[in-house]
Amino acid sequence: MIRNHFTTFLKHGLLAVLCIGLFSDCRPDDEVPQFVTYLLRITHKASGSPLVANQVYTDSSGQTYSVSKLNYFISNIKFRNKETGEYYHEVASYHLVNALRNPANTEIILRNVPRKKFSEMELSFGVDNSANHSTDNIGDLDPGNGMAWDWKTGYKFMELEGNYTSDGQSGSYLYHTGEDACFRTVTFSFKNLLSNDLDVVKDGQVIFDADIASAFGQPNPVDFKVFNNVMSASAGGAKIADNNARAFFKLVGAQ
Amino acid sequence: MPVPSLNWLALSRYIFLRLLCGLIFLPACENKEPENPFAGIPSPGNNPITAEGVAFGKALFQSELLSSDGKTSCFTCHRPDSGFSGSINHLNPHSKIRRQIPSLFNLAWSPSFFWDAREETLESLILKPIQSPDEMNLSLPLLLKKVNQKQELKQMCRAAFQTDSIGTVHVARALAQFIRTIVQQPELPDSEGKTLFQKHCAKCHSGKTTSDFQIRKSVLAPSGIDSGYFRITHLPEDVYSFRTPGLAAVSKTAPYMHDGRVSDLDLLVKMYAKALPAKELEDPDKRSELVRFLKTL
Numbered sequence: 229m230i231r232n233h234f235t236t237f238l239k240h241g242l243l244a245v246l247c248i249g250l251f252s253d254c255r256p257d258d259e260v261p262q263f264v265t266y267l268l269r270i271t272h273k274a275s276g277s278p279l280v281a282n283q284v285y286t287d288s289s290g291q292t293y294s295v296s297k298l299n300y301f302i303s304n305i306k307f308r309n310k311e312t313g314e315y316y317h318e319v320a321s322y323h324l325v326n327a328l329r330n331p332a333n334t335e336i337i338l339r340n341v342p343r344k345k346f347s348e349m350e351l352s353f354g355v356d357n358s359a360n361h362s363t364d365n366i367g368d369l370d371p372g373n374g375m376a377w378d379w380k381t382g383y384k385f386m387e388l389e390g391n392y393t394s395d396g397q398s399g400s401y402l403y404h405t406g407e408d409a410c411f412r413t414v415t416f417s418f419k420n421l422l423s424n425d426l427d428v429v430k431d432g433q434v435i436f437d438a439d440i441a442s443a444f445g446q447p448n449p450v451d452f453k454v455f456n457n458v459m460s461a462s463a464g465g466a467k468i469a470d471n472n473a474r475a476f477f478k479l480v481g482a483q
Numbered sequence: 484m485p486v487p488s489l490n491w492l493a494l495s496r497y498i499f500l501r502l503l504c505g506l507i508f509l510p511a512c513e514n515k516e517p518e519n520p521f522a523g524i525p526s527p528g529n530n531p532i533t534a535e536g537v538a539f540g541k542a543l544f545q546s547e548l549l550s551s552d553g554k555t556s557c558f559t560c561h562r563p564d565s566g567f568s569g570s571i572n573h574l575n576p577h578s579k580i581r582r583q584i585p586s587l588f589n590l591a592w593s594p595s596f597f598w599d600a601r602e603e604t605l606e607s608l609i610l611k612p613i614q615s616p617d618e619m620n621l622s623l624p625l626l627l628k629k630v631n632q633k634q635e636l637k638q639m640c641r642a643a644f645q646t647d648s649i650g651t652v653h654v655a656r657a658l659a660q661f662i663r664t665i666v667q668q669p670e671l672p673d674s675e676g677k678t679l680f681q682k683h684c685a686k687c688h689s690g691k692t693t694s695d696f697q698i699r700k701s702v703l704a705p706s707g708i709d710s711g712y713f714r715i716t717h718l719p720e721d722v723y724s725f726r727t728p729g730l731a732a733v734s735k736t737a738p739y740m741h742d743g744r745v746s747d748l749d750l751l752v753k754m755y756a757k758a759l760p761a762k763e764l765e766d767p768d769k770r771s772e773l774v775r776f777l778k779t780l
Contacts, residue, residue, distance in 0.1 A: 364529065364606035364655055371610055372623035372651040378611060380715055381603040462717045 266338040267433040268305065270477075272298070272331035275441040279331040282390075287444045291394040291452055293401070295440060298327040299375065300386040301355050301368070304413070305338060307346040309425065314344045322355060324368035324375060327438070345425040347418055349434060349479070353472055354385030354411040377406060379459075385410050385469070388443055392452035401456040403443065405465035412473035418482055426482050435481035442475035443468050524591045524663050530606060530656045532663055539639040540661025543654060546636075548629045550619040557612070557658075560584045566732030567665055571743070580617045581709065583743040588731035589692040591663035598741040600698045600726040601715045605659035610651065623651055630654065667731040668692065669780065676776025679769060683761045693730040693780060700724050702758040707742055734778040748774050 272279040274295060275287060282294050302323050307316040316338075323336050354360075355369065360382045363371040375384050388403040418426040426434075444450040448467035458464045521532040530536075543549065544557040560569040567587035571580055582598050590596065595603060602608035612618040613626060621629075630636050630649050637647040644653050668691040671677060680688075689695045698712050698721070705723035712724040725741050739745040745754060752774055756764030764770050 362527075362604040362607050363610070364527075364604060364652060366650065366652050370651050371607075371655075372627065374623075376607070376610070378614065380601045381607040460717075 261343070263340040263342055264428060264431045266341045266428070266431065268336040268338060269433055269435045269481075270325065270327075270334040270336075270438050271436070271480075272327045272334065273437055273439040273441075276439065279327065279440060281328045281331075285441070287441050287450075289444075289449060289451075291392060291444070291450075293390055293392045293444065293452070295328070295388070295390040297387050297389040298440060299384075300325050300327070300353065300388075301375065301383065302336075302351050302353060303355055303359075304350070304352045305336075306350040307341065307344075307426070307428075308348050308350060309345055310347045312345075314342070314346075316341050316344070316346070320367065322359065322365075322368050324373055327440075341428055343428050345427050347425050348415050349418065349426075349482075350413060350415045351477075352411060352413040353469060353476070354406070355383045356411060357408045359383075360406075360408060360411075380407075382406060386472070388440065388468075392456065394452040397453050399452070399456060401452055403458045403465070403468050404460075405458065405468050407460055407462075407465070409462070410465045410469040412469050414473050414477065416477070416479040418479075421479055421482060432483050433481070434479070437478045437480050438476055439478070440476070443471050445471055445475060447471065447474065521664060524666060526591065526660070526663055527604070527606070530659060532660045533643060535639070535643040536657050536660040537664050539636070539643040539653075540657035540659070542636060542639055543630070543658050544661055546630075548633065549613050549621060549626060551621045551625075555619055560618075561587050564735070566735035568736040570738075581707070582741050583738060585728060586732060586736050587662055587665045588667045589665075589694075589729050591666070592692045593694075593696045593726075593729075595696060595698070595726055598725050598728075599712050599715055601712075605662055606652075606655040609655050609658040609662070626654065627651065667780075671776070671779055674772070674776055675769075676772040676774075679764070679773045680776050683755075683759060683764060683773075687727050688730050693733075694727045696727055696729075698724050698726050701740070703740065703754055704758075706740075706744055709742060711741070730777065730780050733780055748777055752777070 274280075274283070274285040274293075277285060279295060279298075282296055284292050284294050286292050302325060303321050305318045305321050305323075309315065318338055319340075325334055325336075327334065359365055359369060362381060363369070363376045363383070365371075369375075369383065375387070376382070377384060384404045384406045386403065386405045389401065391398065391400050418424070444452075448471050450468075450471075455464060458468060520534075521537070524532060526532045547553050547556045549556060561567045561584065562569045569584040571582075571584060585598060590605060595601075596605065596608040602611065610623065613621050614623065627649060637649060640649045640653050640657070641647040643657055646653070687695060687697070687699065700723050710722050712721040712726075713719070715721075733739075734748060737745075737747055739748075739751050745751045749770070752764065752770050755761070756770065764773065
């Protein structure tokens, strides 16, 4: 009787040990991560050529221009699946891009992207109004980064400066856009690029070309001779914002 | 004799109930918490006023480290003996500033700042005079470098914000906290001057802050080329509009108006009496009563 009990105890014990062994094989190290990291890579260009500080380019109207400063904010980066409604919204999503620091390869790290399928990506030019009515902010929004206006509360969304020649007339231009009226949101379809959703299964990257010639192009083509100094939305900044929203970023890769 | 056994269940219940009672009743019964000297002063949720923050802010306000010449502090222009205002004569001779230095009283209640109301928060405003070439002329990176070399300021930052690495946000928040504590809202007894003030002035200079802080054109004729709030909005209706200032310590803040065109209170009241118009104030005795009241604010 005692031996039977002992045998049963041994059998159950062995079974328990096997079960523990079986489940303990599923170590956290081997688990497929719920979230991955994506890089947003930006290659800056000017009229189709690589952007180089102070190099002279020609716009679509035949005017020449150079770029001595190009800083801008992008914010509220999202991935979204329009069919399932699933989405990723980067937390505290404000990124100051100094395009001339490394124009060929600006990188923004997107953390904790869920392993889902996404049909489109969204981002905004500028700083949304929840952060644009005080400069009491840290990180890329720290006013020490030089993007806070000196004439009102809020941020410059873009600083674009350089020289131009137009119809034989030369000079410098300065476009500082900002204020809520210059905030623009643009959407990029992964389906158009990949013929499918972006299937996020591991760390990856989304690649954009960013051509600053867009600032001078449609729908508000710039005549440098008469429009070369902008320091607000109402003084023409909104036109530059519309131009950039239309064509500055072009999605060229996602993997 | 049997040893009485300990009733663990009863003990646990007793301890739990004592703790619960303590949590519920003690704070209410034992009123040992020191009174908050800053209670009633509004502040943003992310920058509550604390004694440590105010002390750090005051130290920064007094510090000449905040200027490029190392000789100018916030107190240089916002002088306590002048109602925390001052004359633009304090500025360097190359300064392009033509507006009078505004008083700092009761700004915790103000929704906008500067004569042209261009700033929306104290934390945003506070960094502008530091960087302005016409005022303290110091870049923020240099400011941080200088203040982070001072152990005393780093310790004050730690006490206020739990870090001794002073960042822009700490400078802005500490200074804003200190400025919010510059309060003067006296309860004044009834008088003829008070009645005249309430009748003729309090439509705009209302409440304990003696201002509704609205942006408006003064009834006095505009002067000079300063277009005021128009510079911010570019709307024609905002030409010559300015933020209504409070009148705390008004007897110490001469000269008056944004451009300092009125040298003393008697003249100011006389000009307003004519412009409003307030026939009653054509009587010199009535004007004297009003001025006497203004001097008590």
